[in-house]
Structure formats: structure tokens, C-alpha cells
Amino acid sequence: MIAPMTTHTDPLDIVRHYHQRTKHRPERYAASLGYLDWASQPDPFRRFEGAPGVDLPRPPLRPAPSYDSLFTSTPQAAALDADTVGRLLLHSLALSAWKQVGPGQSWSLRINPSSGALHPTEGYLISGPVPGLIDAPGVFHYAPFSHQLERRATLSDAQWTALSTDLAPVEGGCHTGTRPRDGARLDHGGEGMAGPGGRNAACSRRCSQ
Numbered sequence: 001m002i003a004p005m006t007t008h009t010d011p012l013d014i015v016r017h018y019h020q021r022t023k024h025r026p027e028r029y030a031a032s033l034g035y036l037d038w039a040s041q042p043d044p045f046r047r048f049e050g051a052p053g054v055d056l057p058r059p060p061l062r063p064a065p066s067y068d069s070l071f072t073s074t075p076q077a078a079a080l081d082a083d084t085v086g087r088l089l090l091h092s093l094a095l096s097a098w099k100q101v102g103p104g105q106s107w108s109l110r111i112n113p114s115s116g117a118l119h120p121t122e123g124y125l126i127s128g129p130v131p132g133l134i135d136a137p138g139v140f141h142y143a144p145f146s147h148q149l150e151r152r153a154t155l156s157d158a159q160w161t162a163l164s165t166d167l168a169p170v171e172g173g174c175h176t177g178t179r180p181r182d183g184a185r186l187d188h189g190g191e192g193m194a195g196p197g198g199r200n201a202a203c204s205r206r207c208s209q
Contacts (some may be wrong), residue, residue: 054148082132
């Protein structure tokens with residue numbers, strides 16, 4: 001049963017009321033207009049207005065390591081620099097193409113295809129200084145539309161040291177740990193990214209539900 005329309009002033013009550021009125025149910029789909037209202041669709045790309053932006057490079061594909069070589073030898077860890085960070089995000093969370101049906105009805109495809117659109121939709125990078133890219137430790141949001149990092153917070157040296165202490169050293173190759181669906185977390189070596197002291201940057205990404 002759908003709750004009747006009432007006036008709510010408490011923000012939490014508003015959220016709960018909206019959830020009850022718009023969620024799917026065992027006996028039916030969520031209430032809707034019955035068609036897609038293209039004119040009022042939200043921006044599919046999250047941006048943080050006023051956040052300082054950092055342009056990421058788009059380095060070309062490298063000839064090595066090849067796919068076959070990964071089964072016979074461990075690739076050498078790459079230096080943690082601007083190209084490595086740009087390559088990691090470009091090949092994991094960026095846009096790969098656009099599709100269009102009719103005038104003005106277009107949507108983007110992500111670099112990581114996923115059945116049911118369950119691919120990650122947001123990426124955040126927690127990193128120390130990176131030569132040629134990041135001058136101070138911080139928390140960054142990845143903006144795939146413009147291939148940029150948006151600084152969300154600046155960390156002190158003490159905060160970065162405390163955060164990076166528990167990150168495992170990179171010994172070659174990509175170090176990755178994941179939890180599927182509900183807020184997947186990746187501790188990336190990103191093609192063997194090695195940071196100061198041999199520790200890697202941390203990258204977390206939010207999956208669509």
C-alpha cells in the first residue's frame with residue numbers, strides 16, 4: 001500500500017516517505033509516469049561545484065606488458081606518477097563511447113561494461129603527493145566526463161601517514177581487494193603503482209545499487 005500524500009518537515013521523514021512511495025514491491029514495479037521524461041532527467045555525472053580540479057593525462061597504450069606475458073612473469077611495478085594515475089582511472093572508470101536514440105536522447109557507456117548496469121558509478125582517490133599531479137595529500141573525486149580529479153579534502157602529513165600505514169607494500173603487479181556491489185573498495189597498485197615508502201594509493205569506488 002502506498003502511503004498517502006502528507007506534509008513532512010523533518011528531513012529524515014521526507015527521505016523515508018519518498019522511499020516508501022517510489023520503491024519496487026513484490027506485487028508491482030515502483031510507481032512512475034510510465035515513460036522516461038528526458039527533459040527533466042538528472043545530470044548523470046556527479047560534480048562538486050567549487051572543488052579545485054586536476055586535469056588527468058590520457059597516456060597512450062603501452063606495448064608492455066602484453067597479456068600473454070602476465071602468465072609467465074610478474075610485471076615490474078610502475079612509478080607512481082601522473083601518467084600512472086591517469087592510466088588507472090582512464091582504463092577503469094572513464095567513458096568509452098556515446099549512444100543516441102532520436103534528437104537529444106543520448107547516454108554514455110563506461111569503460112567497464114556490466115550486465116544490468118551494476119558497474120561502479122563513482123570513484124574516489126585517497127592519495128599522497130604525486131609528482132606532476134598532486135602537490136599535497138588529499139581525498140579526490142574522479143569526474144569521468146572531463147577525466148579530472150576534484151579535490152574534496154586536503155590531508156595533513158600526519159593524517160596521510162596514519163591512512164597509508166595499513167596499506168600493503170606493492171611488490172609488482174596490481175594489488176586489489178574488492179567487495180562486490182555495496183560500496184566496493186579497491187586498494188590499487190594500479191598497474192603496479194608504488195608510492196613513497198613502497199606503499200600504494202587507495203582507491204574506493206561506489207557501485208550502483
